[in-house]
Amino acid sequence: MSGGRQVPTALGDALARWGGTTSRRDFLKTSGLFVFGVSGVGVAGAGRWGFGTEPSGGESSEPASYPDPDFLQLDSWLVVHEDGTATFYVGKTDGGQGTGTATQQMMCDELDLAFDQARVVMGRTDMTVDQGGSGGSDAIERDAMVGRRIAAEARRVLLEMASERLGVPVEGLSVSEGVISLRDDPARTVTYGELIGGGRFDVALTGGNINATTGVASIKPVQDLKLVGQSIPRYDIPGKVDASLEWAVDVRLPGMVHARNVRPPFAGATLSAIDELSVRDLPGFIRVVSEGNYVAVVCEREEQAIEAAERLVVEWEKPATAPFPASDDLFDYMRSAERVPGSGGRGAARAQGDPDGALASAATVVEAAYDIPFHGHTAIGPAHALADPSDGQMTIYTNDMKPYSHRTGIAEFLGMDPEQVRVIWMDGPQLYGRTAADDAGFEAAYLARELGRPVRVQWMRHEETAWDTKGPAFAIDLRGGLDADGNVVALDYRGRIANYAHVGYNQARTVLIAQLMGFRPERPSPGGGRGPDEMYYIPNRRQETRAVRFPLAFETPLRTGNLRDPNGPQTTFAGESFIDELAAAAGADPVEFRLRLLRGATDDDEAFRRARSIAVVEAAAEAYGWDARPSPGTVGSGRVLTGRGIAYAYRARTTIAVIAEVEVNRETGRVWVRRMVCAHDCGLVINPNSLESTIQGNLLHGISRTLYEEVRFDGEKVTSVDWRTHPTLTHMDTPEQIDVVMVNGDPNPDRPDLRPYGAGEPSHRPVPAAIANAIYDATGVRMRRLPLRPERVLEELGYAGL
Amino acid sequence: MSEITLRVNGETHTLDVDPSTPLLYVLRNDLGLRGPRFGCGLAQCGTCTVLMDGRAIRSCNRPVSRSTGEITTLEGLPENGELHPVQQAWIDEQVPQCGYCQNGQILTAAALLSYSPNPSDDEIREGMNRVLCRCMTYYRIQSAVKRAAEAMAEGEDR
Numbered sequence A: 001m002s003g004g005r006q007v008p009t010a011l012g013d014a015l016a017r018w019g020g021t022t023s024r025r026d027f028l029k030t031s032g033l034f035v036f037g038v039s040g041v042g043v044a045g046a047g048r049w050g051f052g053t054e055p056s057g058g059e060s061s062e063p064a065s066y067p068d069p070d071f072l073q074l075d076s077w078l079v080v081h082e083d084g085t086a087t088f089y090v091g092k093t094d095g096g097q098g099t100g101t102a103t104q105q106m107m108c109d110e111l112d113l114a115f116d117q118a119r120v121v122m123g124r125t126d127m128t129v130d131q132g133g134s135g136g137s138d139a140i141e142r143d144a145m146v147g148r149r150i151a152a153e154a155r156r157v158l159l160e161m162a163s164e165r166l167g168v169p170v171e172g173l174s175v176s177e178g179v180i181s182l183r184d185d186p187a188r189t190v191t192y193g194e195l196i197g198g199g200r201f202d203v204a205l206t207g208g209n210i211n212a213t214t215g216v217a218s219i220k221p222v223q224d225l226k227l228v229g230q231s232i233p234r235y236d237i238p239g240k241v242d243a244s245l246e247w248a249v250d251v252r253l254p255g256m257v258h259a260r261n262v263r264p265p266f267a268g269a270t271l272s273a274i275d276e277l278s279v280r281d282l283p284g285f286i287r288v289v290s291e292g293n294y295v296a297v298v299c300e301r302e303e304q305a306i307e308a309a310e311r312l313v314v315e316w317e318k319p320a321t322a323p324f325p326a327s328d329d330l331f332d333y334m335r336s337a338e339r340v341p342g343s344g345g346r347g348a349a350r351a352q353g354d355p356d357g358a359l360a361s362a363a364t365v366v367e368a369a370y371d372i373p374f375h376g377h378t379a380i381g382p383a384h385a386l387a388d389p390s391d392g393q394m395t396i397y398t399n400d401m402k403p404y405s406h407r408t409g410i411a412e413f414l415g416m417d418p419e420q421v422r423v424i425w426m427d428g429p430q431l432y433g434r435t436a437a438d439d440a441g442f443e444a445a446y447l448a449r450e451l452g453r454p455v456r457v458q459w460m461r462h463e464e465t466a467w468d469t470k471g472p473a474f475a476i477d478l479r480g481g482l483d484a485d486g487n488v489v490a491l492d493y494r495g496r497i498a499n500y501a502h503v504g505y506n507q508a509r510t511v512l513i514a515q516l517m518g519f520r521p522e523r524p525s526p527g528g529g530r531g532p533d534e535m536y537y538i539p540n541r542r543q544e545t546r547a548v549r550f551p552l553a554f555e556t557p558l559r560t561g562n563l564r565d566p567n568g569p570q571t572t573f574a575g576e577s578f579i580d581e582l583a584a585a586a587g588a589d590p591v592e593f594r595l596r597l598l599r600g601a602t603d604d605d606e607a608f609r610r611a612r613s614i615a616v617v618e619a620a621a622e623a624y625g626w627d628a629r630p631s632p633g634t635v636g637s638g639r640v641l642t643g644r645g646i647a648y649a650y651r652a653r654t655t656i657a658v659i660a661e662v663e664v665n666r667e668t669g670r671v672w673v674r675r676m677v678c679a680h681d682c683g684l685v686i687n688p689n690s691l692e693s694t695i696q697g698n699l700l701h702g703i704s705r706t707l708y709e710e711v712r713f714d715g716e717k718v719t720s721v722d723w724r725t726h727p728t729l730t731h732m733d734t735p736e737q738i739d740v741v742m743v744n745g746d747p748n749p750d751r752p753d754l755r756p757y758g759a760g761e762p763s764h765r766p767v768p769a770a771i772a773n774a775i776y777d778a779t780g781v782r783m784r785r786l787p788l789r790p791e792r793v794l795e796e797l798g799y800a801g802l
Numbered sequence B: 001m002s003e004i005t006l007r008v009n010g011e012t013h014t015l016d017v018d019p020s021t022p023l024l025y026v027l028r029n030d031l032g033l034r035g036p037r038f039g040c041g042l043a044q045c046g047t048c049t050v051l052m053d054g055r056a057i058r059s060c061n062r063p064v065s066r067s068t069g070e071i072t073t074l075e076g077l078p079e080n081g082e083l084h085p086v087q088q089a090w091i092d093e094q095v096p097q098c099g100y101c102q103n104g105q106i107l108t109a110a111a112l113l114s115y116s117p118n119p120s121d122d123e124i125r126e127g128m129n130r131v132l133c134r135c136m137t138y139y140r141i142q143s144a145v146k147r148a149a150e151a152m153a154e155g156e157d158r
Helices: A009-018 A024-031 A099-111 A139-166 A192-196 A237-241 A302-311 A327-336 A355-360 A403-414 A439-451 A461-467 A512-516 A568-586 A590-598 A609-624 A688-707 A767-779 A790-799 B023-030 B085-092 B102-115 B121-128 B138-157
Strands: A078-080 A086-090 A118-122 A173-176 A179-182 A189-191 A257-262 A270-275 A285-291 A294-299 A313-317 A350-352 A364-372 A384-388 A394-398 A421-425 A455-458 A474-482 A488-497 A540-547 A640-651 A654-665 A671-681 A737-742 B002-008 B011-017 B049-052 B055-058 B070-072
Touching: A078 A139, A078 A192, A086 A099, A086 A139, A099 A118, A099 A139, A139 A173, A139 A179, A139 A189, A139 A192, A179 A192, A189 A192, A237 B085, A237 B102, A257 A302, A257 A439, A270 A285, A285 A439, A294 A302, A294 A439, A302 B023, A327 A474, A355 A474, A355 A488, A355 A540, A364 A568, A384 A439, A394 A403, A394 A439, A403 A421, A403 A439, A439 A455, A439 A512, A474 A568, A488 A568, A568 A590, A568 A640, A568 A688, A568 A767, A590 A609, A590 A640, A609 A640, A609 A654, A609 A671, A609 A737, A640 A767, A654 A767, A671 A688, A671 A767, A688 A737, A688 A767, A688 B138, B002 B023, B011 B023, B049 B102, B055 B102, B085 B102, B085 B138, B102 B121, B102 B138, B121 B138
Parallel strands: A086 A118, A257 A455, A394 A421, A488 A540, A671 A737, B002 B070
Antiparallel strands: A078 A086, A173 A179, A179 A189, A257 A294, A270 A313, A285 A294, A350 A540, A364 A474, A384 A394, A384 A455, A474 A488, A640 A654, A654 A671, B002 B011, B049 B055, B049 B070
């Protein structure tokens, strides 16, 4: 450690891993691309607090500045080092689905490097271009395609440099693993490292926005990609297995202190008094910080902060009006509540033909209502962040999946210039949308500024489970009409979604601390909501979704945010269960019935969704060994009943079909999904093993949401607060067999420009319907309300006399 | 505060902490270890697991004063510079997604295999059942436990 440039272990380890002797900032600084505040090297002033290290004075006392890397400069994206290896700077984050490894594969392929000759740096607002961080399953579909173009451009420039150096036209050169050689004289070579090692490209890119960034080089045809398509082991896994990887929870700065929040015991409560004497004499106590209804306790040690937060006596006043109905009354409430004007949003409505007329004249009309409760994220590790306020800047160490909006949101919240704020993404517990509105970073930054020293915040389990952002509840009513031949002539879908004031991405006015302090968004989200996404041809249909609201819209533990595949599992549960109901009413096999609906039209879109929908349904049925017959099957007389069900959907440009095989124990009500098949078409597959892992996670997470998960609340607070009151899937529930079938249903499967489509979420959405359809197949009983815990299953079987 | 002696990963540490402090915070904040992590503080999820005298225990609600055995954290699992077969199996099966819970999964599997070297599928499910994973990597974990059991059996045959 030298002088005031002490590098905390987080950065030190990262630098060691990147193998460079200079940091990215040093590189950029010496490259003269950007003008930095003088002290803005490494982690500004990190050595300032205690432990006898020198303050960062001696350099300038001006605040550090962290300007945005310029996306129109090749050097902002890619550096070639002296040893010929490269570092790719990627403005995304990896939640453990392997997007970092996959991006590295794609970029190495374009640059003609071996996989091990490169490394990826992700999600640091001062070092990586703002690609938005994670979300929407777009890392590979959109952002890594930018990476491919960048890498292709770097290769083009390097080849031109080699051409000049070797006196041979570019056409006479070939590249392999960073070594350029003459086609006619392969002994004559020059390496990337020799050409540019450590230096700048100084090449300008074009593009009206970051996603459109490009050079002049073309990307390679798919057939020329060598690393793409290989199951290269993920680079992040060894460090996760031997504890060498430093996570956001692990960062420790000298002089840092620990904070814990104290939440209102009732939703909508108003703070009336804090008795600081109740904790003042506790060991390590530093301060109680409160503003509005936000309260936190800061102590020297972590366990001291936990104890102080538990013991702090706070008086709260209950709101005059009940904030929301009890969860037992939720769906009645939602069906009778007024709809929020302007809610629903893009993609929510679909209108075609004359559904009412067609229903009136249909031979058979089927009606059903589906209920899906609020789901929590309930991350295995509660929200956490560490903020360092030294030298007038603010650095936040976080697992926030969207570090860029985290930075701008915190800057706005604290009234700071965004250039004085930087967010350093590090690995953390699963993101899935929770850390797109990451409260802990805001809290840490606020407290760090109040205390004037680094503050680490971590939520407690009860706090995370009760107060994290929620996936919205749905109440969905469906009507469908069949003609005398069993064809679907009408479908009427009406959804209600409890999604009013859905929080945005790290917004300064909608994160929990801001709400508790009394901030309100100028225009609360009216509440969006999609319907199911499928390619069925049904001549007369209506599909609309409207939001409803509760008396308490803010400071509520039922505030909704994005939860993995927002809306997808809920709406597909209703839509694909109901298609199954129609198939049963028509006496048709569920697979044949769906294929008939998919083949009813011939029109398609640029992503060939219809053709690729048919391909996944057929592939799933084949992989499962599906025997065509109507559901239910013959309901046995034994203790355990077995059945299989299918559900299909698309999400954006990815198509998926899932088949579940279940065992239903009619004595205990336990449902076990014994086998799952997922046929998956996301176009070009980058890393099959990593993709399979992601799909397995989606499937099991879907089983968990189907069988167990539900946010429970009485009329004043959330009552599901830990792993007993909020159960989740366990090892015991794991299927015996999971088959993932990668499908490429593109009409021209060998197209040279075959694109990868998103895969982080799509396979999640068909799962609840596939399970419910399988239970129907096994028992003849239709499950229309989630979750399917044993007590509910027993109750439903009981109604049916089983 | 009082003086507490801990044996962790083969080393002895003497610390001046409140004896009621949960072991987890001492391991993380005083000894700088990263393996055990906070998940629930209620001994429900297993994220904070460490081995004590070879048994998998939860460190989040065990007072440091009652942590008198030989403690092994994920950092201490490798022997002679080689990953434990369970760790190697985790890499071979590409188990982790986010990885936050995997400390508890790996240590629980290591403990399971130490007293049940050749577990059946049901024994693996039951033995691992109290360790939760919200990325739902259970399927790969169970494959990795089997792979590790095979590797350990082969290692003994050699």
